[in-house]
Amino acid sequence: MAVTMEDAMDDAPKHFCGVVAMAFNSDVKSDLKKALRVIQHRGQEAAGIAVFDGATKYVRKMGLVHEVLAGPEYDALHGNVGIGHVRYSTTGSSCAQNCQPIVVTTNVGDVALGHNGDLVNATKLRNKLQNDGWAFLTTTDSEIIIRILANELTQSDPVKAIRSTLKCLDGAYALVIMIGGRVYGARDPLGLRPLCLGKLDKGYCLASESAVFDILQGEFVRDIAPGEIVEITPTGFTGHKMSGPAHTAHCMFEWVYFARPDTIMDGREVYDVRKKLGQVLALEQPADADVVIPVPDSGRANALGFAQESGIMYEEGLMKNRYVERTFILPEQAKREEGVSLKLNPIRSTVLGKRVVVVDDSIVRGTTLRKIVYMLRRAGAAEVHVRIGCPPVIAPCYYGIDMKTRDHFIAAGRTFEEIAELLNADSVGYTSVKGLQSALGLSEQDLCMACLTAEYPTCVPGEKMRFQKTLL
Numbered sequence: 001m002a003v004t005m006e007d008a009m010d011d012a013p014k015h016f017c018g019v020v021a022m023a024f025n026s027d028v029k030s031d032l033k034k035a036l037r038v039i040q041h042r043g044q045e046a047a048g049i050a051v052f053d054g055a056t057k058y059v060r061k062m063g064l065v066h067e068v069l070a071g072p073e074y075d076a077l078h079g080n081v082g083i084g085h086v087r088y089s090t091t092g093s094s095c096a097q098n099c100q101p102i103v104v105t106t107n108v109g110d111v112a113l114g115h116n117g118d119l120v121n122a123t124k125l126r127n128k129l130q131n132d133g134w135a136f137l138t139t140t141d142s143e144i145i146i147r148i149l150a151n152e153l154t155q156s157d158p159v160k161a162i163r164s165t166l167k168c169l170d171g172a173y174a175l176v177i178m179i180g181g182r183v184y185g186a187r188d189p190l191g192l193r194p195l196c197l198g199k200l201d202k203g204y205c206l207a208s209e210s211a212v213f214d215i216l217q218g219e220f221v222r223d224i225a226p227g228e229i230v231e232i233t234p235t236g237f238t239g240h241k242m243s244g245p246a247h248t249a250h251c252m253f254e255w256v257y258f259a260r261p262d263t264i265m266d267g268r269e270v271y272d273v274r275k276k277l278g279q280v281l282a283l284e285q286p287a288d289a290d291v292v293i294p295v296p297d298s299g300r301a302n303a304l305g306f307a308q309e310s311g312i313m314y315e316e317g318l319m320k321n322r323y324v325e326r327t328f329i330l331p332e333q334a335k336r337e338e339g340v341s342l343k344l345n346p347i348r349s350t351v352l353g354k355r356v357v358v359v360d361d362s363i364v365r366g367t368t369l370r371k372i373v374y375m376l377r378r379a380g381a382a383e384v385h386v387r388i389g390c391p392p393v394i395a396p397c398y399y400g401i402d403m404k405t406r407d408h409f410i411a412a413g414r415t416f417e418e419i420a421e422l423l424n425a426d427s428v429g430y431t432s433v434k435g436l437q438s439a440l441g442l443s444e445q446d447l448c449m450a451c452l453t454a455e456y457p458t459c460v461p462g463e464k465m466r467f468q469k470t471l472l
């Protein structure tokens with residue numbers, strides 16, 4: 001029973017998208033490319049950049065950043081301002097037509113847009129606009145945003161036009177926008193998706209994750225506030241805050257799974273949060289064991305925290321084959337199956353005759369973990385205890401994470417004992433919702449935890465809205 005790449009794809013929540021924007025006093029092309037490579041983990045199906053040099057030019061295609069941003073088309077791009085995007089499709093199918101940045105021509109100039117997140121009112125908006133005679137070229141919700149913006153730009157200056165556009169949107173978005181030679185960023189009023197500002201030698205930069213600024217030898221300046229529109233120039237930035245709800249709803253999964261461990265997001269370092277989640281897990285769900293091992297690489301910080309808190313020795317117990325990643329990029333099952341090969345293999349000396357705690361950051365379907373438990377037993381583990389640094393995922397996400405069907409969640413409607421039985425583990429334990437909040441240092445009111453609690457921070461048809469119980 002091998003752990004294959006398609007197991008891992010089915011098991012893990014999928015990445016969504018990442019965005020960057022730059023305004024420099026010199027050419028931005030190569031720095032946009034470097035920045036997108038830093039956030040490649042956020043989307044591996046497609047990539048693209050748009051730059052402005054008197055006119056808007058762009059390259060966007062299916063593929064990894066280094067594949068898309070190469071060759072004569074890329075070489076021909078020049079400009080001191082630009083935006084970039086990496087994509088995993090959550091809304092709209094995976095095809096070349098849906099790659100970003102999206103560029104439209106208006107009578108006030110070209111507009112380019114990159115979007116991370118999903119709108120919950122996309123269907124309603126699209127139907128209304130189509131009834132009004134608007135035509136769409138793609139199936140993405142991002143095109144709805146740019147079409148509304150292009151229309152608003154005929155009546156207002158860029159900031160007013162962006163503000164009016166955002167008022168029509170409901171859901172999750174971090175946007176980078178280029179209007180002629182001016183560059184803007186915007187974040188949804190609940191702060192569901194991340195966006196931050198950095199200063200580099202050559203100018204200012206917006207990015208989904210702060211690790212971009214470190215790797216480009218720059219400095220993190222601040223997070224874009226929920227509901228804020230920011231314009232960046234080579235010499236500075238201007239923020240325009242929109243009025244919004246009293247509470248935020250930062251996506252807890254950014255810290256739990258998606259973001260790079262070296263990123264600082266809304267004031268909290270991802271690695272530190274994951275280690276604390278492991279510590280909380282050890283306190284809440286202790287195990288009598290001889291060794292703690294991570295599921296590499298996702299569970300490493302959680303496992304380290306668990307080992308530190310429990311006093312149980314930390315060891316590497318699973319070897320990961322790093323040279324098969326490329327075949328992960330395409331979502332269709334048939335394409336994934338093309339490159340099936342072993343992904344994980346146990347290290348026998350770590351587990352032979354031992355009571356093993358195997359730790360991962362999250363679990364969605366459980367396919368991979370079931371195979372890992374089997375593998376560890378086959379390699380001679382005396383007992384296998386599964387510990388997960390995130391509470392059970394039981395409900396779909398409507399904000400840009402590809403977890404849409406309730407039937408897929410191993411934890412939905414099951415007790416820990418029933419999950420242990422399914423995984424053939426000696427025990428299973430998860431960090432609690434309270435434990436997650438304490439590791440994050442954020443209150444329930446400022447987090448989105450809808451996939452854990454089934455209480456959503458926005459109105460989603462057929463679902464319960466958070467705080468409803470206290471409002472009624």
Ligand code: SF4
Pocket residue numbers: 192250251252253254396397398399400401448449450451452
């Ligand atoms: S539902 Fe879950 S994955 Fe989706 S935004 Fe909320 S916390 Fe994040």
